[in-house]
Amino acid sequence: MKISIKDLGIDMYVKRRGIEFEVRDPAGHHMGDLILSSSGLEWCAGRVRRGNGVKVTWLGFIDWIQQA
Numbered sequence: 838m839k840i841s842i843k844d845l846g847i848d849m850y851v852k853r854r855g856i857e858f859e860v861r862d863p864a865g866h867h868m869g870d871l872i873l874s875s876s877g878l879e880w881c882a883g884r885v886r887r888g889n890g891v892k893v894t895w896l897g898f899i900d901w902i903q904q905a
Contacts, residue, residue, distance in 0.1 A: 851875055857887070 855874030862868055869882040872890070878898055881890035893901070 851873060852875055855872050858871045858873070860868045860871060867883070869880060869885065870887070870890075872879040872881065872887055877892060877894040879887065879890040879892045881887060
C-alpha cells in the first residue's frame with residue numbers, strides 16, 4: 838500500500854520508517870507518539886518505544902474509522 842503526503846503541491850511517499858507525530862494534551866503533557874508508515878499505524882502511549890506500541894494495518898484502520 839502506498840501512502841502519500843500532499844502538502845503545498847508536493848507529493849511525497851511514506852516509506853517503511855514512516856513519519857512520527859508527537860501528541861501532547863492542551864496543557865503540554867506528552868501523551869504518546871503516532872507513527873505512520875507504509876504498512877500501517879502504531880500508537881505508542883506515554884513512553885512506549887517504537888516497535889512496542891499498538892499496531893494496526895491501513896485496511897484495519899479504514900474498517901475501524903468507517904464504523905465510527
